[in-house]
Amino acid sequence: MNVTRRRIWGWMLYDWAQQPYATLGLTFIFGPYFAAVAAGYFEAQGLTSAEADAGAQSLWSSAQTIAGLFIALTAPFLGALADASGRKMRWIIGFSVLAMLCIAGTWMLEPDGTSLYLVTFLFWIGFVASESAFNLNNAILPSLGPAGRVGRISGGAAAFGYWGGVLALVITLLFFAENASGTTLIGLAPPFGLDPAAREGTRFTGPFIAIWFAIFLIPYLLWVREVPPKETPPPLGAVWGDLKATLRRTVRRRSLRNFLLASMFYRDGLAALYAYGGFYATLVLDWEITQVGIFGIISAVAAAILTWVGGRFDERIGPKPVIALCCVVLAVVSTIIIGISPADLYGLPFPEGSAMADYIFYFCGVLIGGAGGTLYSASRSLMVRHADPERPAEAFGLFALSGRATAFLAPLLIALATVITGDNQLGFFPVILLLLLGLLLLVFVNKDGDRAEWSASSSPSA
Template sequence: MSDHVLPAPAAPGTGAPESVRRRTVLAWSLWDWGSASFNAVVTTFVFSVYITSAPFGPEEQVSRELGIALLVAGIVVALFAPVIGRLTDQAGRRKTWLAINTGIVVAATLLMVFVAPDEQFLIFGLVLLAIGNVAFEFASVSYNAMLGQIATNRNVGKISGIGWGMGYLGGIVLLALILVGFIFPEVGWFGVTSDGAWNVRIAMLLAAVWFAVFAIPVFFAVPEIPAAAHPEHTGRWFLRAYADVFRSIAGLWRDARQTLHFLIASAVFRDGLAGVFTFGGVIAARSFGFDNTTVILFAIAANVVAGLATIVVGFFEDHLGAKRVMVSSIVLMVICAMLVFALHDAGTWVFWVFGLMLCIFVGPVQSASRSFLARLIPAGREGEIFGLYATTGRAVSFLAPAGFTIAIAIGGETIFGIIGIGAVLLIGLLLLLPVRTTR
């Protein structure tokens, strides 16, 4: 048994001129910029809020059905992501499946225009949201796997940081346009009003077009990977792919246990990172008295600082080391979370200062986690391992909600929820510390 990680991939593209690599990196990162329309507008701030509003039914009922829809989507991703990743690696169809899944996300977002504010459209809207989530996760597997095609071990941290930071900033630019143009004013651009919820529905059209346009460059700039010498036989691809995935996991346990340990550790702390944005608005509203407008303004500020910090830290990550970035960032996040809790009676400035400081470190951890894993994957297995990365993340996606809920149940106030989120981050940190970076 070896405790060493998988051998690093060969450094691709080292012979390409620097200017060509810059254009390729820009094209690749524009997919992140565009895809943030789905994360920011559809799943976080606009459509998910709209689909749980009063016209669709009682709050408890629609919230429960939203949770069920996203749970089903999560199960589908957990079951199929590593298989999809492995098959695209073998068939040499990484870019093809990125295009297919991107198209499905765009189509699902576009069809949300037809979700009128009426109970009869609830299931239709939730189905579109679930389909979009599944396709987005599958697309992300192919997209993340491309990192090995455009970066070397010397610059993978910087490139990952640029992409992730562009995602934050792109989503906020689009969200700001939608809020200013359609959501906030009584009569928005082109005369759109809230009658029939057209301000929200037109926002979905804009989000779909935004993603479609900015996703295009990656398909021209990044070449397709070659097919494996002996690809899977299509007649029994499903069962054989699953058998191979289980053999891969066994192989990681036997020959590259550090990689498997990292997949587990990153799944835990990534769920804690998700909890920061998922429950941050709830804590701001319930514990610090933020109204809806102030929550949105804080969310915009949080995403801007996270995006800028991700890009800046990415330029230093290749020198500092991805693990050092992850460890120091998580430690600082836990400290900031505890300061928010300890000083919450001092006023709203506490959340503005330490809440934003906490958000500064979210993006760098996410980006460093992706680049750390990219350094461990042998060439030709990127889709498979990033599929496992998605699966492990989904497998523990209950941790942050559970920690948040249990902490509130023990403490009796919403502010205690931040301790639960901090605990998940701390557990992820403790799991990460023993992971060695020795090749």
């Protein structure tokens, strides 16, 4: 394997290493476990079952809101600082280690709600660190190949990451995450003396994610190298001044401005689908952890396959039409999710004893995984078409800002809608609005980017 291919594979391995934080932690194992534990904890405090479910969802969404705001406010400056110093790797390593330590600490969440608030804090601090490292890693993408191949590389990396999530999820379901009877998906007791009564198999998910992250970070560190900076890094004040100038230029760049606004909304809606999919299945369809895990496997396999396909379409027709199609698919899926219950779909009853609701939700998982993975990959590709080749980390800091600037909005709207209506399903309605708003703004984005426009706006006469 030559140096260039090794560097590409090393970069792609970061997606593989980091993906279980989202797949196992955020969505399919720890998230649903947290939902069940938090709901039980609040019910033990005297709330009704419906109030306890809403309280669990509100706690999760409030923490996600704060985490999203912190990422949004820090990402552009971190990107500018990394560009100026020429040292992205040290930031990536530092944030990755912090994420590992925090996710390992989620082991402390016991079934009776012991350490509920501490673990909430640890999970979302780790999430901030993981996303910060991921954003900086994205900034390496423009240097991996010519512009025409960036979409294919991005799609391949995202698909590769999803396969990592699938493998990690399968291992967890087969050997660790226990159901109500205390056994895993294949009927085994959790290994290493883990106590199923204390849900230690499921709680081991946090340390497992940390171990996975550490192991697969090694080839990334060996194969991905940076070119040392040629000049002494500028002082922080100069970095901040350059960033403010970039933000002012961004406002004048019509295509980039509209792309960042569009992605701000549709990625917020996508993040909500990821964050609440397992929650929703647990609280509305009354699924056990193992059922949510199967849902996760189906979603992740679909994501791995369809994201790879999406990368090929991105290379052939460009990222913009791919993004538009994904937004439409996700809006349709969200509409289905709002109207489904174990007994009916928008009032149309299922046959008594039917598993139709489960099958429909599994199909929704296929579409969420495939469209969601493709949406992020194509968005990353379209950002490259708008990025200054000399300042990629700063550009992807803005990309992270657009993805997180309103990250508080979906959780906040979901929390408010849930509290106002007292219904977990109606609380999900704002997701549809966010996806459609992003789709509308995408109309005003140049499918080829605006690097020429950037060059003109940053020239001495501009």
